[in-house]
Amino acid sequence: xxxxTWPLAGVVFALxxxxxxxxxxxxxxxxxxxxxxxxxxxxxxxxxxxxYDKWVDVPRSVRAIPSALSYLGIFTWEILRANxxxxxxxxxxxxxxxxxxxxxxxxxxxxxxxxTIANSVSITPGTVTLDYDGETNALYIHAVDGRxxxxxxxxxxxxxxxxxxxxxxxxxxxxxxxxxxVSGGTRESTPTPPxxxxxxxxxxxQLPADELADELEAADRAERENGGENRD
Numbered sequence: 001x002x003x004x005t006w007p008l009a010g011v012v013f014a015l016x017x018x019x020x021x022x023x024x025x026x027x028x029x030x031x032x033x034x035x036x037x038x039x040x041x042x043x044x045x046x047x048x049x050x051x052y053d054k055w056v057d058v059p060r061s062v063r064a065i066p067s068a069l070s071y072l073g074i075f076t077w078e079i080l081r082a083n084x085x086x087x088x089x090x091x092x093x094x095x096x097x098x099x100x101x102x103x104x105x106x107x108x109x110x111x112x113x114x115x116t117i118a119n120s121v122s123i124t125p126g127t128v129t130l131d132y133d134g135e136t137n138a139l140y141i142h143a144v145d146g147r148x149x150x151x152x153x154x155x156x157x158x159x160x161x162x163x164x165x166x167x168x169x170x171x172x173x174x175x176x177x178x179x180x181x182v183s184g185g186t187r188e189s190t191p192t193p194p195x196x197x198x199x200x201x202x203x204x205x206q207l208p209a210d211e212l213a214d215e216l217e218a219a220d221r222a223e224r225e226n227g228g229e230n231r232d
Contacts, residue, residue, distance in 0.1 A: 071163065
């Protein structure tokens with residue numbers, strides 16, 4: 001059963017209005033604030049109806065509630081755990097921090113699902129979403145400690161599995177995932193990129209920063225020498 005989205009959004013706005021107002025728990029007070037919330041919520045939802053889908057599948061949305069609650073629970077736990085972890089690192093005399101940037105390929109494809117995952121990463125202490133690559137459908141993620149990027153990726157993949165159900169994505173949680181790509185340039189090896197790149201480009205990307213600078217300097221010197229020979 002499908003219904004228009006904006007009336008449901010108006011009801012949600014009205015309920016949020018009642019919660020934010022913090023009314024006295026009496027029938028007359030709750031009913032009065034609910035009616036006032038509907039009077040405000042319906043026009044707002046109608047004006048901004050182009051910002052969300054025109055139709056909503058109510059039964060599917062109801063079935064997604066368990067996944068949404070699971071997502072919220074796991075996300076809350078991860079925030080608490082990450083707060084403790086970052087606090088310990090900051091207070092530790094050795095400051096065990098090794099920043100790293102990696103590319104995390106996504107299975108979700110809709111804008112709302114991608115934004116949800118990206119914001120979840122940024123809200124969690126110790127990680128932040130830097131950018132989104134639309135061509136490869138992947139997020140650039142910065143981590144304060146990137147020595148074990150797979151551990152970070154496992155948490156994000158768990159969120160994504162629930163997001164696939166919540167947002168009714170084409171992919172399913174059982175679909176295979178692509179390897180993450182470490183892009184700091186200092187690790188001994190990197191996973192296979194999600195997109196096909198030329199062999200030479202991949203080799204250059206995996207060089208440490210000092211070796212890459214030497215390679216570029218040598219190439220520039222050779223180019224100048226060739227230019228001098230051609231003029232002679």
